[in-house]
Amino acid sequence: MKRIFMLLWSSLMLFPLTAQASETLEITFFNVGKADAIVMMLPDYTVVMDTGKNSAGAVVTQALSEKEVGHIDYMIITHFDKDHVGGADKILEAIPVDHVLVPDYQSDSKQYLEFLEAMEKQNMQPEVLKENRSLTLGNMILDIDVANASYYGEDEENDFSLVTSLTYGKIRMLFAGDAENPRLKELLQELQGPYDLLKVPHHGRLEKKSQEFFALVSPDVAVITSSEEEMEEASVVFLLQETGCTVYLTRQGTVTVTTDGNTMHVEQEGT
DSSP states (O other), rough: OOOOEEEEOTTTSSEEEOOOOOEEEEEEOOOOSSOOEEEEEEEEEEEEEEEEETTHHHHHHHHHHHTTTOOEEEEEEEOOOOHHHHHHHHHHSSOOEEEEEEEEEEOOOHHHHHHHHHHHTTOOEEEEESSSSSETTTEEEEEOOOOOOOOOOEEEOGGOEEEEEEEEEEEEEETTTOHHHHHHHHHHHOOOOOEEEEEEEGGOOOOOHHHHHHHHOOEEEEEEOSSSSSSOOOOOHHHHHHTTTTTEEESSSEEEEEEEESSEEEETTTT
16 A cells, blocks of 8 residues: 655645646656656656666656646756766657756766757757756746755765745745755755655755755655665665655655645655
């Protein structure tokens, strides 16, 4: 039987109602290993945030086909590691995508080059975000925060992660990509908590600023994208639970979140 978790927004006056949500927003965090592949769906809009590794492209494409999704409004690639951009080429080949948003840096990885090749075949160019960007799709608002620095050190691409705040009615969610310590320091200065849901950064890896970051975000629900072979750190789960948060691990099954803008409902396959 699926585990069902219902959350009620406990303090309605903390944040004004920026948009009256009347339709159901569904967000799926796919079980595709230690990788991010997330789909946000309203009746009239679809957003794909990261595409996992190569094999995840088929998983996302199949799920969208089953939902009879004819096109994707936005594809957001938080950064170019293979576990975030790897399946993008397969999705681009299978389903029309209106807009692709990417961070302001380049990579020489095989998966990144395959992504660019797939874009070229579709006569598209990704939109490189050099400053923060806000999207309004129906009653869903996505505020995308870009990295402040142009260099974080060798092999520190994670800190270029696009970080997205989602607002739907009274519900707020934060998708933190693979932000590591330097990026978390930026976010601590820029974000205003609390949030109802956190997509935990970097697959549940502990950073020096993790505890302070979790305290600021103060989520009711956290989702960690990990695998049995590359598990989340137990200390991260402990810190999140210390804040009163319920933690979901995608390695235990795909997580689906639905909300009408007032309450949030979480289900996980296989539990």
